[in-house]
Amino acid sequence: MNRLSLNQITTKSWSLPEAVAGCAEAGVEWIALWRDKVAEVGVDEAARLLDHHGVKVSSLCRGGFFTGVTPDGSPVDGVSETREAIDEAARLGTDVLVLVVGGVAGNDLAGSRQRVADAVGELAPYARDRGVRLGLEPLHPMQCAERSVLSTVDQALAIAREHPPEAVGVVVDEFHVWWDPHIEASIARARDRIAGFHVCDQLVPLTDTLMGRALPGDGPIDHRGLKACVEAAGYSGPIEVEVFNTELWARPGAEVLAEVISSYAEHVA
Amino acid sequence: MNRLSLNQITTKSWSLPEAVAGCAEAGVEWIALWRDKVAEVGVDEAARLLDHHGVKVSSLCRGGFFTGVTPDGSPVDGVSETREAIDEAARLGTDVLVLVVGGVAGNDLAGSRQRVADAVGELAPYARDRGVRLGLEPLHPMQCAERSVLSTVDQALAIAREHPPEAVGVVVDEFHVWWDPHIEASIARARDRIAGFHVCDQLVPLTDTLMGRALPGDGPIDHRGLKACVEAAGYSGPIEVEVFNTELWARPGAEVLAEVISSYAEHVA
Numbered sequence: 001m002n003r004l005s006l007n008q009i010t011t012k013s014w015s016l017p018e019a020v021a022g023c024a025e026a027g028v029e030w031i032a033l034w035r036d037k038v039a040e041v042g043v044d045e046a047a048r049l050l051d052h053h054g055v056k057v058s059s060l061c062r063g064g065f066f067t068g069v070t071p072d073g074s075p076v077d078g079v080s081e082t083r084e085a086i087d088e089a090a091r092l093g094t095d096v097l098v099l100v101v102g103g104v105a106g107n108d109l110a111g112s113r114q115r116v117a118d119a120v121g122e123l124a125p126y127a128r129d130r131g132v133r134l135g136l137e138p139l140h141p142m143q144c145a146e147r148s149v150l151s152t153v154d155q156a157l158a159i160a161r162e163h164p165p166e167a168v169g170v171v172v173d174e175f176h177v178w179w180d181p182h183i184e185a186s187i188a189r190a191r192d193r194i195a196g197f198h199v200c201d202q203l204v205p206l207t208d209t210l211m212g213r214a215l216p217g218d219g220p221i222d223h224r225g226l227k228a229c230v231e232a233a234g235y236s237g238p239i240e241v242e243v244f245n246t247e248l249w250a251r252p253g254a255e256v257l258a259e260v261i262s263s264y265a266e267h268v269a
Numbered sequence: 270m271n272r273l274s275l276n277q278i279t280t281k282s283w284s285l286p287e288a289v290a291g292c293a294e295a296g297v298e299w300i301a302l303w304r305d306k307v308a309e310v311g312v313d314e315a316a317r318l319l320d321h322h323g324v325k326v327s328s329l330c331r332g333g334f335f336t337g338v339t340p341d342g343s344p345v346d347g348v349s350e351t352r353e354a355i356d357e358a359a360r361l362g363t364d365v366l367v368l369v370v371g372g373v374a375g376n377d378l379a380g381s382r383q384r385v386a387d388a389v390g391e392l393a394p395y396a397r398d399r400g401v402r403l404g405l406e407p408l409h410p411m412q413c414a415e416r417s418v419l420s421t422v423d424q425a426l427a428i429a430r431e432h433p434p435e436a437v438g439v440v441v442d443e444f445h446v447w448w449d450p451h452i453e454a455s456i457a458r459a460r461d462r463i464a465g466f467h468v469c470d471q472l473v474p475l476t477d478t479l480m481g482r483a484l485p486g487d488g489p490i491d492h493r494g495l496k497a498c499v500e501a502a503g504y505s506g507p508i509e510v511e512v513f514n515t516e517l518w519a520r521p522g523a524e525v526l527a528e529v530i531s532s533y534a535e536h537v538a
Contacts, residue, residue: 104489107491141409152450154450179413180420181423
């Protein structure tokens with residue numbers, strides 16, 4: 001249980017101070033932070049609260065959007081924003097910055113992927129100098145157009161390998177990759193590149209491309225099987241429970257966290 | 270333009286007689302039929318109408334569901350139902366029966382895939398004896414849990430290759446596979462196994478996992494690029510325009526077919 005990390009999106013109704021205090025109270029040693037929640041209190045105050053409560057940061061979410069557009073279609077300078085996010089990660093004391101690399105520009109999928117590889121090349125030395133690892137997170141193919149032209153662990157790994165392991169790794173999120181026919185082999189190949197492991201279940205039927213997640217449970221995802229894969233590959237770091245779910249988000253944070261802990265204990269640990 | 274086929278789901282408001290007559294009137298030589306629409310008039314009457322109007326059938330949709338459950342969770346004997354569908358395809362004069370293989374039973378993804386391979390092995394000789402080819406259609410990973418444990422062309426190809434090419438092939442549907450980092454190489458490897466090519470676009474943002482399709486146009490899918498791939502692999506058969514889209518389904522069939530023709534001409538042909 002000491003590997004459990006609350007990804008704070010799961011308790012979206014909680015502010016950062018509430019989430020950090022909530023973890024401390026519940027005995028959860030790790031939390032994954034989101035930049036918008038950090039911004040609400042400021043980086044220094046966030047760092048002070050973490051220190052005060054003795055809660056460690058498994059990752060900061062997120063940098064990326066290197067293909068020039070955000071999901072709502074507005075232009076973005078992903079490289080510049082990610083540089084800020086790297087600085088922020090360092091100040092928050094986490095060594096992982098999760099990257100959502102960006103969707104397809106026009107219908108040029110190959111060109112968009114190249115832009116991602118180029119941006120990672122530009123940022124890797126900057127991140128390494130600050131003790132932060134860029135965590136390339138492949139997202140589910142249903143988010144390819146808007147959010148991530150990286151859809152598989154193999155793709156993320158191919159880009160990561162152009163750089164030192166301490167500068168660029170891959171984040172394995174079950175929701176995004178469980179369906180992949182090569183997932184076990186890909187994770188085995190990832191070895192010391194694995195920078196994070198995120199768990200949750202998929203709702204069936206899957207009616208929403210973003211919010212179709214649930215706490216680990218009786219869904220189609222074999223949590224213990226995938227956890228065994230990342231462990232066999234050598235990963236022994238924190239395991240984030242990260243759930244996008246409107247119903248869960250409407251409930252009190254403490255209640256949700258209690259269920260995070262019990263579902264993790266029952267289906268993952 | 271003589272390769273264009275109307276997949277009749279695209280003009281869902283039309284009955285089979287309306288769709289067949291509509292194709293004839295618009296000069297569309299091919300149609301892909303759905304079993305529920307065929308059942309409304311009966312197989313013999315459907316065959317008579319096709320013959321009368323001189324419209325050819327590119328494929329019949331669908332057999333499959335070999336993992337024991339339908340998307341709504343009810344039990345199904347996929348092998349037995351697919352045998353009926355093979356007979357129906359033969360009577361309708363098409364040599365392709367599209368297979369939607371079925372989703373994950375429990376959380377046993379590997380076992381579910383094996384059930385699919387076993388079922389195809391059982392049905393392949395039956396299909397070949399009747400001059401019908403089983404068309405394994407990989408579906409988008411977002412449909413893995415409920416509809417198809419085959420998510421990539423490579424997976425479908427691995428099963429197809431256990432059987433003679435005239436008995437089992439693969440159906441390439443852009444919507445399902447455009448995001449695949451190996452799609453060009455997979456199509457090249459598929460060669461004479463390609464039993465069909467389906468085109469449409471993806472809505473951005475993709476808000477619905479089933480209905481998030483559009484007529485070929487300014488979406489993220491590179492239609493001419495993928496068409497060039499299937500042609501380079503040797504496929505010169507009909508090209509189905511297959512669109513699940515609630516708004517399109519609410520409109521008169523003739524109006525929709527006119528747009529099918531113009532979008533195909535502009536973005537695919």
